[in-house]
Every structure is written in structure tokens, then in C-alpha cells.
Amino acid sequence: MVEQYKQQQPYLLALDSIIFGFDGESLNVLLVKRGLEKETWSLMGGWLQPNESLEQAAARILFELTDLTNVYLEQLHTFGDPHRDPIVRTVSVAYFALVKVADYTSKLSETFQARWFSLYDLPPLLFDHADMVSLAIKHLRYKASQHPIGFELLPEKFTIPQLKKLYDAIYNTEFDKRNFSRKILSTNLLIKLDEKQKGFSKRGAYFYQVDMAKYQQLTHSFLNFIPNPDTLF
Structure with a gap:
């Protein structure tokens, strides 16, 4: 049994959050600027730690990036295409969050140029993050129609x-x-x-x-x- 574990390849597990906010006029997504490519933006995310459940990690990462707690946070989908991250094989569990824009104060504004973008006017996104946003808005529309x-x-x-x-x-x-x-x-x-x-x-x-x-x-x-x-x- 132990030998079977040793024969497996280790992979990274990331958690990415599609953070929606409403400014009174438009529905926005919170993004951070990435240095991997010029003018590329990404969703907010982080890595699963050994002692965490997925829900604990998602809540921790959201708090570290936004200072917000007790936020509506729901698991969306797992993205595992073997080529989604060109650097190393990474599986990402995506969550979507609903926050009140007035409650959000970014600690990342200067370091990562975190900012809100209109859902309908997003910049080029890293990896498969555009697919994550597309799936998130479909799910949000369904949930908002029923709940x-x-x-x-x-x-x-x-x-x-x-x-x-x-x-x-x-x-x-x-x-x-x-x-x-x-x-x-x-x-x-x-x-x-x-x-x-x-x-x-x-x-x-x-x-x-x-x-x-x-x-x-x-x-x-x-x-x-x-x-x-x-x-x-």
C-alpha cells in the first residue's frame, strides 16, 4: 500500500476565488495584476496548506487578501486540465464570493494593483481564469434567480x-x-x-x-x- 503512494506524482493544489462586488451600477470582479506577462490579471488565490480543509483554506485566503470575514463563499468547480499552468501541474479548486464593495479595503492595492473590473469589460486573464469567471457568473445567475x-x-x-x-x-x-x-x-x-x-x-x-x-x-x-x-x- 505504501509503495503505491510512493509511485504517484505530487501535484500542487491551488484555490482561486471569483470575488463579485456591486458598486451601485455594475457587477464587478476583483483582480490582481500579475508579473508573469505584461498587462495580465488574475483572480485572487493561494495554496492549500497541509493542516487545512478546502473550506478553511478558501476562507483564510479570502481574509488574507481582503480583510473580510463572514463572506458568502461557495465552492464552484475543480479545474484540472494538465496544461492549465505551464510552470507546474496544478489543480485549482475555484470558489465564488459575494462581498459588499464598501466593506472591502485592499491591502494589496499598491503591491499587486488590486482593483475592481466590470464583469462585462475584463482585461486578459491568467491561465484558465476567464473560464472560471464565465462559469461563476452562470452559477451566480442561477442561484440569484432561485435564492x-x-x-x-x-x-x-x-x-x-x-x-x-x-x-x-x-x-x-x-x-x-x-x-x-x-x-x-x-x-x-x-x-x-x-x-x-x-x-x-x-x-x-x-x-x-x-x-x-x-x-x-x-x-x-x-x-x-x-x-x-x-x-x-
Whole structure:
């Protein structure tokens, strides 16, 4: 048995995170500049340590790179093409994360020129990272159509128009205002506040916040926010 282990080739195991953030107008991905090639950018990532599970390593790497904890983090897919990394055989387990842009303060801005890019205007990406982003947005669209995870990208209080802009950005389309508002409010996930957003219209729009008790109950429930999302693309 031991001899069988000795005969196997060792490989590196990386963890890469597609970190999504919403700035109020567009859906963005957090990238860092890499020196391997000119003007090449990559997802944020790191290596699995001997004493860690995959989930522990993904959370640690995300914290080291963003200073954020308690972030929505979900395993996406394992990328194992033997030629994906030309330097050494590396298997990568990809995760996607949803963060509030206002909460993020980068320790890497100067060292690695970390910055947000619009999902729909990304620069050239390292290795197979473009494939990772493509798969991540497909998965995010599915999850956001069925589950209330989109709220992870919003500030604590928000208006219905702001929420609609988020879903417009996720799906790269524009939903009907009345139908969207009716559908979202029918979930009973939102608490209406006695405060309005000022400066954008004469009447102003009321702020809402998520009912966290209901959110925790319904995170894994199928709410069907966006019917048949695959038909949009």
C-alpha cells in the first residue's frame, strides 16, 4: 500500500476565488495584476496548506487578501486540465464570493494593483481564469434567480430601484420596474424603513433592509425570483 503512494506524482493544489462586488451600477470582479506577462490579471488565490480543509483554506485566503470575514463563499468547480499552468501541474479548486464593495479595503492595492473590473469589460486573464469567471457568473445567475443571495452584494439598507439595478447588472438586462418590485416584495423578505433616499427624485424612494431571520430560513429555499433565467441569454 505504501509503495503505491510512493509511485504517484505530487501535484500542487491551488484555490482561486471569483470575488463579485456591486458598486451601485455594475457587477464587478476583483483582480490582481500579475508579473508573469505584461498587462495580465488574475483572480485572487493561494495554496492549500497541509493542516487545512478546502473550506478553511478558501476562507483564510479570502481574509488574507481582503480583510473580510463572514463572506458568502461557495465552492464552484475543480479545474484540472494538465496544461492549465505551464510552470507546474496544478489543480485549482475555484470558489465564488459575494462581498459588499464598501466593506472591502485592499491591502494589496499598491503591491499587486488590486482593483475592481466590470464583469462585462475584463482585461486578459491568467491561465484558465476567464473560464472560471464565465462559469461563476452562470452559477451566480442561477442561484440569484432561485435564492435570495443577491442581498449579500448590497449595503445594509437599500431602495427597490437599487435592488433592481443589482439584478439588471447580474443578468446584463433590464427588468420591468413594476413586475420586479411586485415579485421582490411578495417574498416578504424586506422590511420597509421610515427613511427615504434623497436627491434622486422629488418624492424619494423608501429604504428597505433584509429581514435576517427570514433570510436565514430561506437562503436555501427556492423562491423563483427570476423565472427561466436561461432564456435571457
